[in-house]
Amino acid sequence: MKPLLPTSTAGSLPKPSWLAQPETLWSPWKLEGDELTDGKHDALRVSLHEQHQAGVDIVSDGEQTRQHFVTTFIEHLSGVDFENRKTVKIRDRYDASVPTVVGPVSRQKPVFVADAKFLRTQTDKPIKWALPGPMTMIDTLYDDHYKSREKLAWEFAKILNQEAKELEAAGVDIIQFDEPAFNVFFDDVNDWGIKCLERAIEGLKCETAVHICYGYGIKANTDWKKTLGTEWRQYEEVFPKLQKSNIDIISLECHNSRVPIELLELVRGKKVMVGAIDVATDAIETPEEVANTLRKALEFVDADKLYPCTNCGMAPLARDVASGKLKALSEGAEIVRNELANR
Numbered sequence: 152m153k154p155l156l157p158t159s160t161a162g163s164l165p166k167p168s169w170l171a172q173p174e175t176l177w178s179p180w181k182l183e184g185d186e187l188t189d190g191k192h193d194a195l196r197v198s199l200h201e202q203h204q205a206g207v208d209i210v211s212d213g214e215q216t217r218q219h220f221v222t223t224f225i226e227h228l229s230g231v232d233f234e235n236r237k238t239v240k241i242r243d244r245y246d247a248s249v250p251t252v253v254g255p256v257s258r259q260k261p262v263f264v265a266d267a268k269f270l271r272t273q274t275d276k277p278i279k280w281a282l283p284g285p286m287t288m289i290d291t292l293y294d295d296h297y298k299s300r301e302k303l304a305w306e307f308a309k310i311l312n313q314e315a316k317e318l319e320a321a322g323v324d325i326i327q328f329d330e331p332a333f334n335v336f337f338d339d340v341n342d343w344g345i346k347c348l349e350r351a352i353e354g355l356k357c358e359t360a361v362h363i364c365y366g367y368g369i370k371a372n373t374d375w376k377k378t379l380g381t382e383w384r385q386y387e388e389v390f391p392k393l394q395k396s397n398i399d400i401i402s403l404e405c406h407n408s409r410v411p412i413e414l415l416e417l418v419r420g421k422k423v424m425v426g427a428i429d430v431a432t433d434a435i436e437t438p439e440e441v442a443n444t445l446r447k448a449l450e451f452v453d454a455d456k457l458y459p460c461t462n463c464g465m466a467p468l469a470r471d472v473a474s475g476k477l478k479a480l481s482e483g484a485e486i487v488r489n490e491l492a493n494r
């Protein structure tokens with residue numbers, strides 16, 4: 152049984168400095184071979200311990216075994232050539248050198264299932280596991296085979312579904328798909344993006360979530376945010392259709408963002424992971440600030456459907472900053488839980 156206002160994170164947490172360069176995205180591993188395998192598992196244990204200590208209710212692997220939330224999954228697939236790279240604009244925002252799709256994509260073997268099984272043996276708490284969403288995957292590649300964003304996304308959706316079913320069998324309670332691309336390509340989202348997402352969750356009995364955010368606190372994202380004006384209304388474009396979809400949980404950015412809080416009304420009836428922690432600043436929220444964000448969200452989300460969360464992953468943050476933020480999240484949720492109990 153989950154408590155009222157169960158806390159969780161969007162997914163990634165900082166890695167220990169002996170495993171990878173801290174405060175860096177796509178940080179190279181510092182270990183190799185068996186040492187790397189052991190190191191990743193040890194880091195997962197540490198990350199889980201920190202979540203337990205902070206009182207996080209729905210725990211994750213902190214993404215300790217992956218270098219990047221999209222690329223690591225794609226590396227395990229066939230049909231993608233990592234040597235053959237092209238420069239593309241990711242999410243219409245920044246140039247990146249990306250691998251090329253050169254043939255039919257397929258998953259030869261499970262990607263994260265062994266890691267999920269390991270996490271399951273380490274905790275009795277509910278587990279959430281994050282996978283990249285189909286649309287965000289295609290946005291991180293150059294396609295020289297399907298020549299259709301929709302076709303490639305559909306193929307990825309089928310692959311994600313295979314992985315998700317095995318994660319469910321491994322004991323994962325919530326499978327989350329990260330779709331920051333949903334905040335950019337609105338027509339595609341409504342035409343086929345949500346359809347692909349529903350293909351990815353087909354037949355699952357565990358809970359499913361989609362995480363839609365304004366990205367990690369890296370410069371390309373913070374610069375982009377400056378161009379978005381005083382009100383960020385991106386969610387307005389995709390929430391009406393998501394509200395009607397089979398997805399159980401919507402994970403979104405809230406605290407310190409310019410998202411008008413009343414947009415949450417558009418997904419009324421869904422469970423909502425409300426971002427009450429800003430991942431783009433080192434300033435650690437006070438529990439009262441977290442509580443304030445949650446109180447505002449409660450005007451549009453029923454209490455039994457509100458899941459306090461972080462705005463996005465915390466991989467690029469310093470470890471002490473991230474653990475301070477986790478603690479604030481738990482304490483802020485506890486303040487509001489008490490208020491609800493005394494109503």
Ligand SMILES: [Zn+2]
Nearest residue numbers: 364366463464
């Ligand atoms: Zn995010």
